Amino acid sequence: MLAATGLVLVSATPALAYPPVETVHTERVQAGPYGITVGFSVWPLRAMQSLDFTFTPDDGITGKRGTVTMTGPDGHAHRTRMARHPRKREVWGMDTVALPAEGGWKFTFAVEGPAGRGEGVTKDIQVLPQPGPPMALSWSIGTIPLWALIALLAVAWRRTRGIVPEGV
Amino acid sequence: MTVADGALPIRGRAPASARATTAPRGWVPAYVVLLGAAFSLSAASWDIQWHIDVGPDTFFTLPHLFLYAGSALSGLASLAVVLMTTAAKRGDREVDAAVGGRAVRVFGGTFAAPLGYLVAGTGSAGFLLYGLFDLWWHSLYGFDAVIASPPHIGLLLSITLSMVGAVMVFAAAGEHSWGRIGVVLALTVMLAFSLVAAQGLEEFEGGVIDAITVGITFLTTLVLFTAVGFLRNVRLVLGFGVVFALLQGLLWWFSPWATRAYAVAVDLPMRDYVMGAPLVPSQMPMSLLVAAALTWGIMRFAGRAGRLAAPLGGFLVGALVTVCGLAQSALVYGYSIPPFGDLVPTIVLGAVLGALAGFLGRRFAVMLRAMRESR
Numbered sequence: 001m002l003a004a005t006g007l008v009l010v011s012a013t014p015a016l017a018y019p020p021v022e023t024v025h026t027e028r029v030q031a032g033p034y035g036i037t038v039g040f041s042v043w044p045l046r047a048m049q050s051l052d053f054t055f056t057p058d059d060g061i062t063g064k065r066g067t068v069t070m071t072g073p074d075g076h077a078h079r080t081r082m083a084r085h086p087r088k089r090e091v092w093g094m095d096t097v098a099l100p101a102e103g104g105w106k107f108t109f110a111v112e113g114p115a116g117r118g119e120g121v122t123k124d125i126q127v128l129p130q131p132g133p134p135m136a137l138s139w140s141i142g143t144i145p146l147w148a149l150i151a152l153l154a155v156a157w158r159r160t161r162g163i164v165p166e167g168v
Numbered sequence: 169m170t171v172a173d174g175a176l177p178i179r180g181r182a183p184a185s186a187r188a189t190t191a192p193r194g195w196v197p198a199y200v201v202l203l204g205a206a207f208s209l210s211a212a213s214w215d216i217q218w219h220i221d222v223g224p225d226t227f228f229t230l231p232h233l234f235l236y237a238g239s240a241l242s243g244l245a246s247l248a249v250v251l252m253t254t255a256a257k258r259g260d261r262e263v264d265a266a267v268g269g270r271a272v273r274v275f276g277g278t279f280a281a282p283l284g285y286l287v288a289g290t291g292s293a294g295f296l297l298y299g300l301f302d303l304w305w306h307s308l309y310g311f312d313a314v315i316a317s318p319p320h321i322g323l324l325l326s327i328t329l330s331m332v333g334a335v336m337v338f339a340a341a342g343e344h345s346w347g348r349i350g351v352v353l354a355l356t357v358m359l360a361f362s363l364v365a366a367q368g369l370e371e372f373e374g375g376v377i378d379a380i381t382v383g384i385t386f387l388t389t390l391v392l393f394t395a396v397g398f399l400r401n402v403r404l405v406l407g408f409g410v411v412f413a414l415l416q417g418l419l420w421w422f423s424p425w426a427t428r429a430y431a432v433a434v435d436l437p438m439r440d441y442v443m444g445a446p447l448v449p450s451q452m453p454m455s456l457l458v459a460a461a462l463t464w465g466i467m468r469f470a471g472r473a474g475r476l477a478a479p480l481g482g483f484l485v486g487a488l489v490t491v492c493g494l495a496q497s498a499l500v501y502g503y504s505i506p507p508f509g510d511l512v513p514t515i516v517l518g519a520v521l522g523a524l525a526g527f528l529g530r531r532f533a534v535m536l537r538a539m540r541e542s543r
Binding site: 135 | 219222223287290291294298301305308309310311317318319320321322325326328329332396397400436437439440441464467468470471472473474475530531532533534535538
């Protein structure tokens with residue numbers, strides 16, 4: 001196991017040179033005094049398909065802090081503190097994040113910085129239907145071990161039905 | 169796969185010629201299966217923490233290696249026992265039912281598989297197949313880094329199935345001390361894994377019920393009543409609580425440590441806002457030792473009136489585990505406890521499902537005892 005661990009550490013290092021964050025589409029938002037470029041590594045967006053988001057204020061992130069609120073088509077909102085993108089540390093962003101539902105999404109930015117506080121909202125960002133099979137089918141496949149376990153327990157229950165449990 | 173009629177353990181004893189002769193050596197494959205599962209559990213906790221604290225993913229990460237290697241180890245040990253049992257059957261030699269339980273016919277009699285190892289091996293094989301499903305999933309959806317996806321839940325349920333097999337393997341050797349201790353250890357790993365799978369209940373979050381907490385309560389209570397009914401020994405029952413707490417402490421230290429060390433090794437930064445508490449051990453109930461003592465006390469006091477005591481006791485234990493779970497979440501993640509009125513639906517449902525778990529756990533203990541008493 002130790003040898004295998006060492007081998008992987010040595011051989012996997014090139015594979016772990018994670019690719020840079022590519023931006024293939026951008027949107028602009030004006031949050032009070034701050035202009036922000038919202039970058040997407042995949043376009044068009046599809047429900048459940050993860051991508052890298054970048055949020056870049058015009059004059060950089062130094063001395064600023066803020067939040068981004070993602071509001072889905074059903075009105076459900078999720079607010080997150082702005083954090084540096086793990087693979088692009090000079091801007092804010094999010095990695096391995098997927099928008100779960102198709103429809104129109106809005107990103108609301110609240111930024112505090114040297115020029116005071118500002119808020120801004122993107123126009124509706126359209127998310128297309130999820131790719132792949134229906135989720136019901138995927139979940140049916142994913143829960144097969146559970147149904148197998150229930151079947152096993154049911155058979156065992158039937159075979160041991162006559163046994164009266166003893167006290168402890 | 170077909171299972172021969174009468175293959176599952178039933179009451180009564182087989183002739184002496186069919187009984188244990190190799191049980192003392194049976195501990196080797198049993199503990200290899202357990203070791204593999206323990207590797208996978210540590211790796212799962214590490215992998216989850218990696219995604220939370222660092223982020224990016226490829227197939228070739230060290231936690232993935234341990235995750236799949238652990239499952240492969242369990243699977244290979246199970247396969248070895250199945251092949252040896254098949255060879256023994258074909259050679260008309262005695263098969264020791266203390267090694268994994270009674271042998272059942274698989275694929276029309278092509279193989280003879282001790283029931284415990286059949287379940288454990290099937291779980292391990294399922295894990296590797298769900299690994300392929302996961303690879304395909306990520307090629308379609310990207311690296312979404314969530315627990316509650318169909319392939320991830322399939323992976324976790326497969327390991328849980330594998331651990332159910334391990335519990336059966338040790339239960340079949342319950343007359344030996346290594347078998348009883350093995351049951352304690354296997355139940356610990358099985359419960360820990362199933363609690364990770366319970367994260368899939370996140371799909372049902374958002375209403376008045378804290379679905380994950382209720383799921384954790386049900387599984388914890390179920391395992392506790394099974395453990396008490398099978399072990400029938402206060403030291404082993406409390407030992408289960410202690411071992412579970414030790415595992416929780418170990419993962420609490422290991423997961424963030426391994427994550428940081430690995431991030432340094434591959435030159436990746438930690439995220440700006442790193443979670444204070446590691447996810448997997450944070451979800452493990454800290455109340456388990458107390459709940460184990462309460463379960464023991466209730467069932468001991470009830471004696472032969474367990475039929476009524478199990479659901480009633482399960483109700484109490486379920487309520488206790490739910491309340492402690494809600495308090496634990498607030499404590500660990502540093503938020504204030506919501507008003508009591510908001511928690512009532514979750515506590516009531518936790519207690520009701522605890523009652524069901526108490527009823528089921530008492531029956532499951534009977535099934536486990538039948539693993540050894542049917543020989």
